[in-house]
Amino acid sequence: MVKVNPSSSVVALAILIFGLSDLPLNAQQSEEFQPRNVISANPIGLLINTFNGEFERVISPTSTIGFGGSTSKYDAPTYPDAGPPPEPPATGTDEYGYPIFNYADPDYLQAYEAWEQNSQPIWEDIQYVNFDVFYRFYPGSSRTRTYRAPIGWAFGIKAGVTSVDGAGVGDGTYIGYGFDVNRSWVLGPNENFYIGLGFGLKRLVGVPKVDTDWGRESALAGKIPWIGGDLYSTIRVINVGFVF
Structure with missing residues (x-):
């Protein structure tokens, strides 16, 4: 496991990013661009013991910064080594x-x-908590460049910490980094209702390795949904929220 304080590192990075976002714009930019914010969460995840939420701030006509967190609790099987089956006489x-x-x-x-x-498999309760800061680039179109909200396709990078509990050897808090691809819309008469979808991958640093029947693997293999191990997927099924 990485011998650093991951929480302090991410908090420092978040403060730096959001501090830079408040730097003054030149006169022309100030007239054409007004920063907006989006806050959103995934209500569907509550039905499957999963929750995620995000805060996103528009900092330029084609980019945003933000932070988000997620948590999930689920059962994962562990298969004991019972040896070969007995043979009849x-x-x-x-x-x-x-x-x-x-x-x-x-x-x-x-x-x-x-x-x-x-x-028989042994079922274990595993919980993970994730926190990231991110930057997203909106290549956009004429609609996206209305600057009223992050609209359209976005390509982002992120870094943060992930804490895992109940995974045995893999328990711990790890620094991670990754990317995501997102699509978002704003709706309503005032264009302040937000819907966002997204998919990404995150790599965890410092996860211990264990010996298995298939060779040496990550201690989190099969412990985190969708891919598991050092590399796992992050999915925004349907995030809904508001622009303000």
Whole structure:
């Protein structure tokens, strides 16, 4: 695990970014551009024990900065190593010399039942909490450049921290970085109702490795939804909110 204070690093980065966003504009820009804000959240996620919210600030005709957080709690299976299944006793050989097994042997049936029970997955409650600061670029069109809200396609970069609890060896807080692709709209008579969709990937730094039957893997493999491990996906299913 990275031996730094990830929370302090992200807070410092957020303060720097939002401090720069308040730098004065030149006279022409001040007349043409007025910063706006968007606050949004994902109501659908509440139905599946997931929540995410964002604050986004327009800082130029084609760019925004912001911060967002998400949390999710879910069950993940862990498969214990019960070893190979027991073999039934041989009672002899057939005409070709192959052994004949007695699958009705009581001791074999008892051993096989115990092996099945020991092979059942163990379900663990895992929770992760994520916080990022981000920058998004809106290449835009004439509609996007109305500067009233972040509208249209956006390509963003982000950095932050992710905390995982309940994952065993993978428990901890990690620095992460990644990117996302988003699409957003504003609706309503005053164009102040916001809808946004997005997909991205985030890479965690310092996640320990563990030995498995498939080789050496991340301790978070299969522990975080959608991809898991050092690299996992971030999805804004439907974020709704307001422009102000």
